[in-house]
Amino acid sequence: MPDLADAKPTEHLVRVVRERDGAPALECDWALIRLEPESGNAVCERDELRIICPRQEFTSLNFPGSDDLWTIVCAPDTELAKARDAWTKLDLQSVMSALVKYARTLDPIFTGAQTAADIAQKTAETETLCRHSMDILHLEIKRARGEYDRFVARTAWENDEKDHLLSKVRELEDKCAARAYRCENQLPIWRRLCAALEAVEAASRNTAASP
Helix, strand or coil, X not given: CCCHHHHCCCCCEEEXXXXXXXXXXXXXXXXXXXXXXXXXXXXXXXCCEEEEECHHHHHHHCCCCHHHHHHHHCCCCHHHHHHHHHHHCCCHHHHHHHHHHHHHCCCHHHCCCCCHHHHHHHHHHHHHHHHHHHHHHHHHHXXXXXXXXXXXXXXXXXXXXXXXHHHHHHHHHHHHHHHHHHHHHHHHHHHHHHHHHHHHHHHHHHHHHCC
């Protein structure tokens, strides 16, 4: 089993599954008191109430990277709700499946993705392509801006031509802004999702290997 003493220090808030309104629910506000040395079970406390969380359950809910996963699955989305429900049932394979399906809703590049590796590969390819495209667009903008600045308009036709050159500059700037938005806003979200998928996959392997 993973070294949860390192992953979750004593008194760190952890997740447990408890019955709520007749159904199991994830609760994330329990403090870890200690891990029992022989069984590996976790003693957790909240509002002076102590419970024992079985080793396998605790491992499945509090593996390294699980805090980031919790942040992701709490967002309002149908597929993320499925991932959260699967996590409540300690079904990490179904958590991964739901997260991959969620990724396919984020952008057309993930269409057809079936595994965590597919998501990671598409994300890496998109980042490389996006940054390369921005480098080229910056050069094209500089060239188009220089052409616009050098063009002297004296006649009506020349004024129209200069307006055309300015439109070209604006079009290139819009394309560059779209690439920048993807790099600065979308890609970080995708990378966090990839990290969560990687963490779930590792936890699934560790749980399967545990006696």
